[in-house]
Amino acid sequence: MNILITGTSKGIGAALAEKYLKNDHQVFGISRSHNNSLKTHENFNFLSLDISDFVAIENKLPAFIKSVEGFDLIILNAGILGEIKDLKDTSLHEIKKVMDVNVWANKLLIDICFENLRGVDQIVAISSGASQSGSRGWSAYALSKVTLNMLISLYAAEQKRTHFSAITPGLVDTQMQDYISGLPDDEHYPVVQKLKKAKNTPDMPAPSEVAEELIEAFGRAMHYRSGSFLDKREL
Numbered sequence: 001m002n003i004l005i006t007g008t009s010k011g012i013g014a015a016l017a018e019k020y021l022k023n024d025h026q027v028f029g030i031s032r033s034h035n036n037s038l039k040t041h042e043n044f045n046f047l048s049l050d051i052s053d054f055v056a057i058e059n060k061l062p063a064f065i066k067s068v069e070g071f072d073l074i075i076l077n078a079g080i081l082g083e084i085k086d087l088k089d090t091s092l093h094e095i096k097k098v099m100d101v102n103v104w105a106n107k108l109l110i111d112i113c114f115e116n117l118r119g120v121d122q123i124v125a126i127s128s129g130a131s132q133s134g135s136r137g138w139s140a141y142a143l144s145k146v147t148l149n150m151l152i153s154l155y156a157a158e159q160k161r162t163h164f165s166a167i168t169p170g171l172v173d174t175q176m177q178d179y180i181s182g183l184p185d186d187e188h189y190p191v192v193q194k195l196k197k198a199k200n201t202p203d204m205p206a207p208s209e210v211a212e213e214l215i216e217a218f219g220r221a222m223h224y225r226s227g228s229f230l231d232k233r234e235l
């Protein structure tokens, strides 16, 4: 399979890339920084790109994907959390920065792939339970992920030959969680407390432990209506 994954330098994206490469698939990875263990793999094609730079996406993505006729799977995984704080204390500028990476870069990426390729079988966006919960503190991130879910739903209505889904991966022990576990205790943000407790327990497995489950979930997602928002733990 030819698989495009954003955010392959670390965390969930790196673990997914590693698993797919082990199974002899061609992986096209995008992130700002390199991942040393993926870098040397002969089936790993890497584009160093800041996806918040829309001009750079337009300039570099078509050349990067020109060697393939289409992708079997695109995983829109790259994402940023922004600061955990109340919405009233989150500036529009901060919200925009999170939206640029978590939503608008994905729109551009999808558009460029459809313009330049013969077809894409499946597109999965890595979403979050925060897109549904309305938990205090998750401000810009929650807004971005709920918009991402709708972006996926809207494209599903337009592109009938591609299967779309937005999937939550569950808790995964990555740098994103390192930031959360470093936050001070604050009774206003009970979800932060919950995540801090889950860190270093089986409730928050390492990316390498969840990659296989996620790959299986991507396969099962194909049985659901295109455009669905799905939770990996229920798939």
Ligand SMILES: NC(=O)c1ccc[n+]([C@@H]2O[C@H](COP(=O)([O-])OP(=O)(O)OC[C@H]3O[C@@H](n4cnc5c(N)ncnc54)[C@H](OP(=O)(O)O)[C@@H]3O)[C@@H](O)[C@H]2O)c1
Pocket: 006, 007, 008, 009, 010, 011, 012, 013, 014, 030, 031, 032, 033, 034, 049, 050, 051, 052, 076, 077, 078, 079, 080, 101, 126, 127, 128, 129, 168, 169, 170, 171, 172, 173, 174, 175, 176, 177
């Ligand atoms: N970890 C969890 O518990 C959890 C739970 C729910 C949802 N998620 C979602 O899962 C996805 C992966 O998160 P993670 O936990 O693996 O986070 P992570 O370890 O922080 O990795 C994020 C990845 O996104 C890339 N990225 C960030 N900004 C970028 C930019 N401007 N341009 C290009 N690439 C960029 C990073 O690469 P560079 O920094 O090298 O650019 C990195 O490879 C995210 O969408 C996140 O919202 C995670």
